[in-house]
Amino acid sequence: MAEIGLTSDETRNPTLGGDVEDYVALLKPRVMSLAVFTALTGMVAAPGTIHPALGLIALLAIAVGAGASGALNMWWDADIDAVMQRTRSRPVPQGRVTAEEALAFGLILSVLSVLTLGITVSWLAAGLLAFTIAFYVIIYTMWLKRRTPQNIVIGGAAGAFPPMIGWAAVTGSISLDSTILFLIIFVWTPPHFWALALYRASDYEAAGVPMLPVVSGPSETRRQILLYSALLVPLACTPAITGLGGTAYAIVSVGLGIAFMGFAIDVWRKTEGAAGDKAAKRLFGFSILYLFLLFAVLLAEHSIRHLAG
Amino acid sequence: MMVATSGNDEQRRRQRMRSLAIGLALAALVVLFYVATIVRLGPNALKKDGGFTSRPPVTQDSTKQAPK
Incomplete structure (x- = not known):
């Protein structure tokens, strides 16, 4: 049987x-999956119910909206993606998709996702989704990312909106509890990304992206990671106080919080060479697990409450 | 045996796959809006007149009251 192969020239031919x-x-399927997971938690944790079919449609719209902002980000950032090791294999810098195609794809999906969410579920949720996409693309990607080391502090808001959108899809409103879910992701974002930037600083420097370690140096970055971690850990425990989280959440958020602070202190103390990089990598990896577990426990607690009640 | 496909064949294959993906996505969108309509409007959406009538339904009581 003949095997069909392609030369590398053909795979990179934009025509x-x-x-x-x-x-x-x-x-960006991985980013998309985090948005879907946190949005699902927001939906399940919200007081009230939504028809399962409408809930599924809302999640799909949020997923597509998150994906659309990823496509628009890749359209705008194709030049720096081509320089950075982590992003150079993306479709646009590889020439497999043109920047114009990525733009059209992102715009069409943005409009479709927002309209679908608005028409079928809730216009407040749709408005928040539209704002999230616009914030990520215009405020973060186009404006902040290349201008200030505070890029991910402010831009991180875009990634924090999905649970609030999920909550609004069920209740048609914004509440203190949905704002707390937003704030947890918002404050989690800087230590998460700065841990990555600590051991990828040269990559960001080559691309001209003013991440904190590039502009202010690794020492200041380590100090900022520690400060944001000290803010994040108590904040992540507040759902247990407001009643959004139950006993399991209280135990998990305190336990994970202590571990998070431990990893952050480790990053702050180990400033040199391979040990410093290793500490930053460990914090980066743990930060993903931390957020996932916090939301997973909330999801589990509220799912049990729904099933029991 | 290794045979390198020509650019045209590969281009056609990719075009076909993209068209298929767009077709499936549009079909999914139609199903999605159909389901959302049924869920939001309830069983009335399946009635021939959409659950709406131009005059009130004639009931047993109204026919009895007519001679008065």
Whole structure:
């Protein structure tokens, strides 16, 4: 049987157009999955109920909206993506999808996701989704990312909106509890990304992205990581005080918080060479687990309450 | 045997896959809006007149009252 192969020249030829998987890659599936997971938690934790079919449609719209902002980000950032090791294999810098195609893809999906959410579920949720996409693309990607080391502090808000959108899809409102969920992700974002930036500083420097370690140096970054961690840990425990989280959440948030502070202190203390990089990598990895577990416990507690009640 | 496909064949294959993906996405969107309509409007959405009538339904009581 003949095997069909392609030369590398053909796979990189933009006139061929992208494959379906290239368009899937434009959606940043991993970022998308975090948005879906936190939005689902917001929906389940919200007081009230939503028809399961409408809930599924809302989640799909939020997923597509998050993916659309990823595609628009890749359209705008193609030049720096080509320089950075972590992003150079993306479809646009590889020439498998043109920047214009990524732009059109992102815009169409943005409009579709917002309209679908508005028409079928809630216009407040749709408005928040539209604001999130606009914030991520215009405020973060186009404006802040290349201008200030505070880029991910402010830009991080975009990633923090999904639980609030999920909550609004169920209740049609914004509340203190949904704001707390927003704030947890918002304050979690800087130590998470700065831990990554600590051991990828040269990559960001080569691309001209003014991440904190590039502009202010690793010592100041380590200090800022510690400060934001000290803010995050008590904040992440507040759902247990407001009643949003139950006993399990209280135990998990305190336990994980102590561990988070431990990793942050480790990053602050180990400033040199491989040990410093290793500490930053450990904090980066743990930060993902930390957020996932906090939301997973909330999701589990409220799912049990729904099933019992 | 290794055979390198020509650019045209590969271009056509990718075009076909993209068209298929767009077709499936549009079909999914139609199903999604159909389901959302049924859920939001309830069983009335399945009635021939959409659950709305131009005059009140004639009931047993109203026919009895007519001679008065």
